[in-house]
Amino acid sequence: MYFPDAQFSTEAITPIENNFPGNYRLQPRDIISVKVKTLDLESSEYFNIETGRGFNNFNPASIYLSGYSLDDKGNINLPEVGLVNVNGLTIVEAQNRIQESLSKYLNKATILVKLVSFRITVLGEVRNPGQYFVYNDQITLLEGLGMAGDLTEFGNRENVTLIRQSNQKLGGIRLNLRDENLLSSKFYYLQPNDVLYVQPLKVKNTRSNLSTLNIVSIIVGSVSTALAIFFTIRNLN
Structure with missing residues (x-):
């Protein structure tokens, strides 16, 4: 049973005061996806890293290949822009910082950032x-x-x-x-x-030990029975 002593009402939702830690903040070795959307398709393709042919072909390796990895200092390396530090930022804050960095090179660009190494x-x-x-x-x-x-x-x-x-x-x-x-x-x-x-649980360890003892007992018993039959037959001869 989970939470057997929880004092929940049967007629209405019982509020729970949760100590929610807040939005996750990026750390070194996280991998984020950065998608650039502009009216200029060629410019968008230049900044976007694409592998595979869509979500159906997703695999863990594609996360690394199609994303931007944060280095030990929390930097990602964007084409033309260079290093952009997103260490300790939420996804929204990282998106705003990348948007600001790319605005020098692209007009009216929309930046979409997702954490893909969750x-x-x-x-x-x-x-x-x-x-x-x-x-x-x-x-x-x-x-x-x-x-x-x-x-x-x-x-x-x-x-x-x-x-x-x-x-x-x-x-x-x-x-x-x-x-x-x-x-x-x-x-x-x-x-x-x-x-x-x-x-x-400790009971599993106990059962495992008992199972081992049972197997040993069966083997020893079988050997003893075989020896008894062998000596009986030899004595009869």
């Missing part, structure tokens, strides 16, 4: 562990676990580790899916490159 990794006791790309500006913890098929019967809902990198520092925190206060926590919302690891 991915999370879900490991441990979930039905479908792996890496998942998020096609939205935000995702919650429950949505992330839902993408991985939810926890298995051996998943410890009181011990889910969130590993997060921010400002080039790595940190972790333990989350309790049975605690309703998680819904109002800033960690309820995931960020790009977050890793969720669902710890196994």
Whole structure:
């Protein structure tokens, strides 16, 4: 069960005061898509990096090839413009800064910026562990676990580790899916490159040990039976 003690009304939505961390701010090694729209098609094509033939042919490699990677200082390198620093900016702020930089070269250009490296990794006791790309500006913890098929019967809902990198520092925190206060926590919302690891229950380790002992017992029993039959037959002869 999730949040078993939550005091929710059965007649109306119960408000939850959530400590929303705000819009994500770009960091080094993020990848953003920059699309330039102008009346001059040739100019637009010059600034746009295109690979493949559309969304249906999407694959993780195309993200790197068709996007702009932030270097260690948070710069992207635009044609003609050169380095533009977007470190620590929201997507909207980065879009405005790039728009300002390109306005020197293009008149009446519309700039569209998207974060295309928003991915999370879900490991441990979930039905479908792996890496998942998020096609939205935000995702919650429950949505992330839902993408991985939810926890298995051996998943410890009181011990889910969130590993997060921010400002080039790595940190972790333990989350309790049975605690309703998680819904109002800033960690309820995931960020790009977050890793969720669902710890196994102790009962699984116990069952695994018992299964191993059972297999050993069966092997030993089979060998003993075979030896007993062998010596019985030899004595009869």
